[in-house]
Amino acid sequence: MKNKRLDLSYTQMKWETVFRRILIFMSVILVLIVIGILITLIIESMPSIKSLGIGYLWGKVWDPVANIYGAYPFLIGTLLTSFIALILSIPFSYAVSIYLGEYNPKGWLSNLLKNSIELIAAVPSIIYGFWGLFVLVPVIRTFEAKIGVAPYGIGIFTASLVLAVMIIPYAASLGITLIRMVPSPLKEGAYALGATRFEVIRSVIMPYTRSGLFAGVLLSLGRALGETMAVTMLIGNTSTLAHTFKDLIFGPSNTMASVIANEFTEADHTVYLSALIELGLVLFFVTVIINLIGKRIITRFTNS
Amino acid sequence: MEHTVVSASKFNAWFGDNHVVKDVTIGIEKNQVIAVMGPSGCGKTTFLRCINRMHELIPGATAKGSLKLYDDEVYTMNPIYVRYKIGMVFQRPNPFPNLSIYDNVVAGYKLNGLKMAKADMDVIVEKSLTSAALWKEVKDSLHKKGTFLSGGQQQRLCIARAIAMEPEVILFDEPTSALDPISTSSVEQLFHELKENYTLIIVTHNMQQAARVSDKTAFFYMGELVEFDDTKQMFTAPTDVRTQNYITGRFS
Numbered sequence: 001m002k003n004k005r006l007d008l009s010y011t012q013m014k015w016e017t018v019f020r021r022i023l024i025f026m027s028v029i030l031v032l033i034v035i036g037i038l039i040t041l042i043i044e045s046m047p048s049i050k051s052l053g054i055g056y057l058w059g060k061v062w063d064p065v066a067n068i069y070g071a072y073p074f075l076i077g078t079l080l081t082s083f084i085a086l087i088l089s090i091p092f093s094y095a096v097s098i099y100l101g102e103y104n105p106k107g108w109l110s111n112l113l114k115n116s117i118e119l120i121a122a123v124p125s126i127i128y129g130f131w132g133l134f135v136l137v138p139v140i141r142t143f144e145a146k147i148g149v150a151p152y153g154i155g156i157f158t159a160s161l162v163l164a165v166m167i168i169p170y171a172a173s174l175g176i177t178l179i180r181m182v183p184s185p186l187k188e189g190a191y192a193l194g195a196t197r198f199e200v201i202r203s204v205i206m207p208y209t210r211s212g213l214f215a216g217v218l219l220s221l222g223r224a225l226g227e228t229m230a231v232t233m234l235i236g237n238t239s240t241l242a243h244t245f246k247d248l249i250f251g252p253s254n255t256m257a258s259v260i261a262n263e264f265t266e267a268d269h270t271v272y273l274s275a276l277i278e279l280g281l282v283l284f285f286v287t288v289i290i291n292l293i294g295k296r297i298i299t300r301f302t303n304s
Numbered sequence: 305m306e307h308t309v310v311s312a313s314k315f316n317a318w319f320g321d322n323h324v325v326k327d328v329t330i331g332i333e334k335n336q337v338i339a340v341m342g343p344s345g346c347g348k349t350t351f352l353r354c355i356n357r358m359h360e361l362i363p364g365a366t367a368k369g370s371l372k373l374y375d376d377e378v379y380t381m382n383p384i385y386v387r388y389k390i391g392m393v394f395q396r397p398n399p400f401p402n403l404s405i406y407d408n409v410v411a412g413y414k415l416n417g418l419k420m421a422k423a424d425m426d427v428i429v430e431k432s433l434t435s436a437a438l439w440k441e442v443k444d445s446l447h448k449k450g451t452f453l454s455g456g457q458q459q460r461l462c463i464a465r466a467i468a469m470e471p472e473v474i475l476f477d478e479p480t481s482a483l484d485p486i487s488t489s490s491v492e493q494l495f496h497e498l499k500e501n502y503t504l505i506i507v508t509h510n511m512q513q514a515a516r517v518s519d520k521t522a523f524f525y526m527g528e529l530v531e532f533d534d535t536k537q538m539f540t541a542p543t544d545v546r547t548q549n550y551i552t553g554r555f556s
Contacts, residue, residue, distance in 0.1 A: 009384035012416065 038284065045278035047270050056278065062239040064263070069275040071256070071282055073241040078255040078286065080248070081156050081231060082224040085163035089220060092164075093171035097213065098201055100172075101179025114176060121169040129233030132162040137234070149250045154236040156253045162230050167223050171216035178212040179205055211301040218294040225287050232258035256283040307334040308374075309473055309503045310355060310390075315369035317347070317354050319362070324350045326527040327369075332473075332520075337495055337504045339518035339535065341511060343550065347527040348507050352475050355505065356390035357383045373472065388416075391466035395478040397458035399450035399465070406446040408461055409433060412469040428468050435501075436464035437494050456487020463494065467502075474498070476506040480513065492517050511551060515539050523547045 048056065052069055059070020096117060104110045133154075140161075141153035182205050190200045206213075236252020239259065254262075256279045267273040310332040317325035325347040332338055340348045353359040354367050357378065371378045378386055399408045409429045413420065429446070433439040438460040442453070450461050459479060466474050480488040495504055495517045508514050514521050515535060522532040523544075531538065531547045542548045 005388060006382070006385050008416065008418065009382045009388065012384050013382060 038281075041277060041281040041284060045274050045281050048274035048278045051271055052275065052278075056275070057282070060241055062259070064267075064272050064275075067271065069271070071279055073239060074254050074256040074259050074279060075282065075286070076241065076248075077156065077235070077253045078225060078257070078283065080253075081160050081163060081235070081255055082221060084156065084160035084249075085167060085224045086217065086221050088160060088164035089168050089171065090217060093168045093175060093216070093220070094213070096168070096172045097175025097179055097216075098205075101176045102182075102201060102205060103197070105180055114173070117169050117172050120165065121173075125166065125227060125229040126233075128162050128166055128230040132158060132230060132234045136161060144250055149246050152236060152250070152252055154234055155249070155251050156235065157249050159231045159234040159255075162234055163224050163227055166227065166230065167220035170220040170223055171213070174216035174219065175209070175213050178209045178216075182208050211298045214294070214298055214301060218291065218298075221290060221294070222287060225290065226257060226283065228257040228261050231255055232261045237262055256280070256286075308332065309334045310505070311370075311372045312351075313370045315351075315354065315367070315371050317350050317359055317367040318365065319350075320364045324527050325354065325367075328529045330522060330529055330532055332503060332505065334503055335499050335501075336519040337499050337506065337517055339514035339521045340505060340507045340524065341509070341514050341521060341550075342524035342530075344509075346524040348522075348524040349477055351524065352477055352505060352507050355473070355475055356387050356392055358387075358392065384416075388412075388469055389471055390473045390475060391469055391471035392475045392477070393459070393462050393466055393479050396482045397455055397462050399453075399458050399461050401449065401451045403450060404447045405433075405442050405450045405453070405461060408450045409464050409468050411465055432464040432468040433461075435467050435498065436460045437490065437497070438464055454487065456483050456490055459483060459487065459491055460494065463491070463498075467498075471502065473503045473505065476504065478507055478509060481509060488513075511539075523550065525550070 048069065052059075056069060056071055057075070058072050059068070060072050061068050061070050062073060063069075096113070100110055100114055100117075104113075136158055137153035140158050141151045144151040144153065186204055186208065187200055190204045195203070235254060235258050237254055237258060238252040239254055242248040242251045242253065260276050260279055264273075264276055267276055308331045311330065313329045315325065315328045316323065328351060340352060342348045350359060354371065355378070359365050359367055360383075367379065373381070373386065373389060399405075400411055403411060406429055407414065409432050410425055413425070413428075430439060430443075433442060438457060441457060442461075445452075450458060453461060459482075463474075463479075480491050483491065492513065495506070498504055499519075506514075506518065518535045520533065521535045521538045523530045523538070523542075523546075525546050531542060531544045533543070538547065539551060542551060
């Protein structure tokens with residue numbers, strides 16, 4: 001019996017090693033895929049990097065007919081749409097997280113709301129594009145006419161509004177889960193000192209979940225930066241940079257992703273195609289950099 | 305010293321840079337109940353967790369020195385086998401919530417993929433639950449979930465689960481600190497019966513409990529084993545002034 005048990009324990013250890021190797025193998029494959037994508041992007045954008053140089057990044061003109069390529073308008077377009085969308089979505093995702101996480105964590109209403117919010121993420125982005133075009137654009141047009149800007153209806157503001165709706169579930173569902181996970185002794189400790197719901201949320205739940213909620217916001221931002229279809233349909237697709245801030249926000253524009261989607265099939269010579277791919281590379285780096293900054297902020301929150 | 309089951313010599317353990325167990329040398333004899341006591345943070349639980357190599361499961365935790373089960377060096381043995389030979393019961397009762405009482409008792413066999421006939425399994429379940437003084441209370445509800453039991457019953461279920469593997473030594477990490485006084489006394493009663501067949505090492509905060517249940521007591525302070533002696537001797541005439549201070553409640 002004893003030796004049999006010892007033999008078995010060695011077999012168990014062997015399987016443990018095999019299992020661990022499988023896990024490592026799977027994880028390494030994922031890393032390799034990311035590195036592979038990066039390498040492909042770099043190789044494919046070489047013609048553009050060679051002929052356009054670093055000035056590509058701040059070139060303000062994008063004119064494929066004249067063979068002039070500058071990424072600056074799209075960089076601005078991408079960052080503006082994403083951050084406006086993020087700022088618009090944060091109050092909603094926080095409110096929903098707090099309501100469904102703390103005030104109403106159980107019951108049919110809570111489930112209904114939570115499922116509907118998760119459904120927002122499941123709707124294909126082209127449908128948001130359609131909805132934006134047919135419903136939102138006329139409304140925005142009237143609004144723009146009232147505040148005295150050119151009533152295009154499409155543009156960064158419209159794209160941001162739709163984008164804001166699309167990214168809510170990413171921050172919200174993580175937030176709901178995190179707030180439900182706050183240990184009840186902690187909350188009860190504050191209630192027992194006479195705190196109200198609001199005070200418990202402000203001084204116990206928020207500090208406890210702060211870094212997690214921020215991670216959810218970061219997830220939303222990542223989604224916003226790369227979102228293509230709905231944005232392409234609503235942003236107006238103009239490659240020239242507007243001169244005034246008002247025109248920039250309410251007028252038609254372009255993001256990196258929307259330019260690639262729009263012009264990829266039309267790119268008829270090497271440098272044009274390569275310039276579009278380089279745009280993809282820039283988008284890749286922008287996403288990585290914003291994620292790294294976010295991670296730094298999260299660690300700082302967690303340590304203090 | 306041929307009856308020594310577990311022996312440590314110059315044994316050390318760390319959490320990262322934090323030296324929590326310092327040069328511990330101890331010999332634990334067969335079929336005895338050993339109480340390990342000391343103030344919070346003195347390294348007693350860490351030492352206990354080193355005996356069946358649970359300590360190393362925590363990232364950053366390391367151990368050095370000699371720790372033997374009979375003549376075999378625990379830290380060169382197969383850790384799976386070590387844990388089969390040295391069972392453990394934790395501070396909070398932790399029956400597997402997805403398993404019935406019956407399946408909880410034979411969980412060790414199922415987890416390890418040991419196949420056996422239903423009849424043999426029935427025998428093990430009855431024997432283990434009887435040894436853990438739980439058989440009479442649960443024999444009609446063996447297929448209910450273990451989590452429906454009271455805290456004390458759950459803890460005895462966890463003891464049955466450890467006994468089922470027929471270990472040499474059972475480690476208890478403050479086994480009654482989450483239990484009410486009645487459950488505590490039933491578990492303490494159990495220690496007296498269990499020592500017929502097993503060697504028990506019990507970490508406890510409760511000095512009365514150490515005095516009631518143990519044959520020998522080890523007193524840890526700041527990571528060192530200050531004193532290890534017969535429990536009666538220790539509680540009536542401790543040799544070290546730190547032990548005396550602790551027992552008389554001058555610090556805790």
